[in-house]
Amino acid sequence: MLKIPRRILIxxxxxxxxxxxxxxxxxxxxxxxxxxxxxxxxxxxxxxxxIAGMFFYHVNMIQATSLSNEVGFLRKQLxxxxxxNQENIRLKAxxxxxxxxxxxxxxxxVIARAPDNWSASVTLDKGKHHGIRPGMxxxxxxxxxxxxxxxxxxxxxxxxINDPSVGVSSIVQRSRQEGxxxxxxxxxxxxxxLPEEAQINIGDIVVSSELSQIYPKGLLxxxxxxxxxxxxxxxxYAIVRxxxxxxxxxxxxxxxx
Amino acid sequence: MRKLLLIxxxxxxxxxxxxxxxxxxxxxxxxxxxxxxMLAAVFFLDFKFALFLGILSGLIKDVFLPFNFxxxxxxxxxxxxxxxxxxxxxxxxxxxxxxxxxxxxxLFNNLIIGLQSLNSGNLIPxxxxxxxxxxxxxxxxxFAPWIFKLFAKxxx
Numbered sequence: 001m002l003k004i005p006r007r008i009l010i011x012x013x014x015x016x017x018x019x020x021x022x023x024x025x026x027x028x029x030x031x032x033x034x035x036x037x038x039x040x041x042x043x044x045x046x047x048x049x050x051i052a053g054m055f056f057y058h059v060n061m062i063q064a065t066s067l068s069n070e071v072g073f074l075r076k077q078l079x080x081x082x083x084x085n086q087e088n089i090r091l092k093a094x095x096x097x098x099x100x101x102x103x104x105x106x107x108x109x110v111i112a113r114a115p116d117n118w119s120a121s122v123t124l125d126k127g128k129h130h131g132i133r134p135g136m137x138x139x140x141x142x143x144x145x146x147x148x149x150x151x152x153x154x155x156x157x158x159x160x161i162n163d164p165s166v167g168v169s170s171i172v173q174r175s176r177q178e179g180x181x182x183x184x185x186x187x188x189x190x191x192x193x194l195p196e197e198a199q200i201n202i203g204d205i206v207v208s209s210e211l212s213q214i215y216p217k218g219l220l221x222x223x224x225x226x227x228x229x230x231x232x233x234x235x236x237y238a239i240v241r242x243x244x245x246x247x248x249x250x251x252x253x254x255x256x257x
Numbered sequence: 258m259r260k261l262l263l264i265x266x267x268x269x270x271x272x273x274x275x276x277x278x279x280x281x282x283x284x285x286x287x288x289x290x291x292x293x294x295m296l297a298a299v300f301f302l303d304f305k306f307a308l309f310l311g312i313l314s315g316l317i318k319d320v321f322l323p324f325n326f327x328x329x330x331x332x333x334x335x336x337x338x339x340x341x342x343x344x345x346x347x348x349x350x351x352x353x354x355x356x357x358x359x360x361x362x363x364l365f366n367n368l369i370i371g372l373q374s375l376n377s378g379n380l381i382p383x384x385x386x387x388x389x390x391x392x393x394x395x396x397x398x399x400f401a402p403w404i405f406k407l408f409a410k411x412x413x
Contacts, residue, residue, distance in 0.1 A: 113277070119324065121322070149323050149324075184380065
């Protein structure tokens with residue numbers, strides 16, 4: 001049997017008793033001890049972190065580059081999808097209009113604009129070969145766009161309704177007041193030759209009239225946004241905002257008579 | 258090879274002018290890159306070839322316009338000749354002087370076309386007339402240094 005000397009046993013019991021007795025008072029030493037070790041520990045952990053960082057830097061760098069490339073690719077894909085979505089919406093509207101409309105229509109894409117600021121025209125990707133002839137009227141799902149002035153084998157030129165050389169015989173839908181809508185090269189059109197007592201208000205819808213020899217009756221032109229008196233004082237004029245956004249045309253429909 | 262390169266640049270500038278992005282339009286005005294090209298040709302090349310390029314750029318511009326075919330051919334040839342004559346009287350090596358000449362030619366070119374349009378019976382509001390006259394000309398002149406630099410590199 002293990003024999004422990006009595007003196008050692010007494011000493012051990014005494015020490016344990018003392019420790020148990022003063023353990024409460026020893027707890028107050030924890031904070032200063034920990035505090036005194038904190039800077040060294042922080043410094044060591046920083047070194048450890050930095051060494052680990054150096055060690056894994058290359059791996060992280062490669063990963064970051066690959067992720068950044070992926071983000072760029074996904075962003076481009078997102079832009080492409082947005083563009084396709086926008087095109088889809090436009091084409092759907094055109095197709096819907098084409099199916100509902102009783103007119104015979106040819107769809108075409110705008111491929112170029114006039115190279116100067118003194119005329120408003122666009123070039124279409126379809127021409128004589130597709131049945132497009134000069135004088136044909138061009139519309140889109142929102143309203144009147146213009147008319148064909150030149151048709152080549154595979155392209156055709158459309159003069160837009162905001163070109164100053166264009167005049168469309170038109171009427172105010174509500175009051176049947178007649179006038180002549182022409183372009184100003186700006187974003188709006190001008191409806192001229194309105195008599196002094198013309199029945200026209202801001203917000204009225206303007207459509208092409210049956211008096212027009214070129215444009216079919218009832219095509220939406222735009223909305224009246226302002227009314228004024230001509231310089232001569234004899235007539236009034238109305239500023240019409242076109243229903244079609246003529247500065248961002250992409251697809252149009254050509255009416256086959 | 259150099260001539261071919263110059264014609265290629267003309268094609269690129271034409272395409273750029275025809276599909277000029279909307280976000281680069283300044284007050285809805287676009288620069289007349291073909292006019293700058295024609296003047297750069299007069300500044301940097303021999304007169305005969307410059308005149309040929311001037312007529313060619315006028316022709317290309319006219320082809321894509323809906324009305325009045327031939328105006329730009331005549332005007333571009335006229336400006337080429339006028340600037341050539343002027344360069345025989347004065348030295349225009351300074352970039353600012355050249356840009357100033359581009360601005361002057363662009364102003365007169367726009368004024369002639371604008372007045373011709375008004376004379377045809379087209380109703381153009383004064384605001385839009387002045388915008389097309391001044392803003393377009395200044396914007397055109399603003400693009401001149403880049404095209405000059407390109408020509409200087411090619412002709413060197």
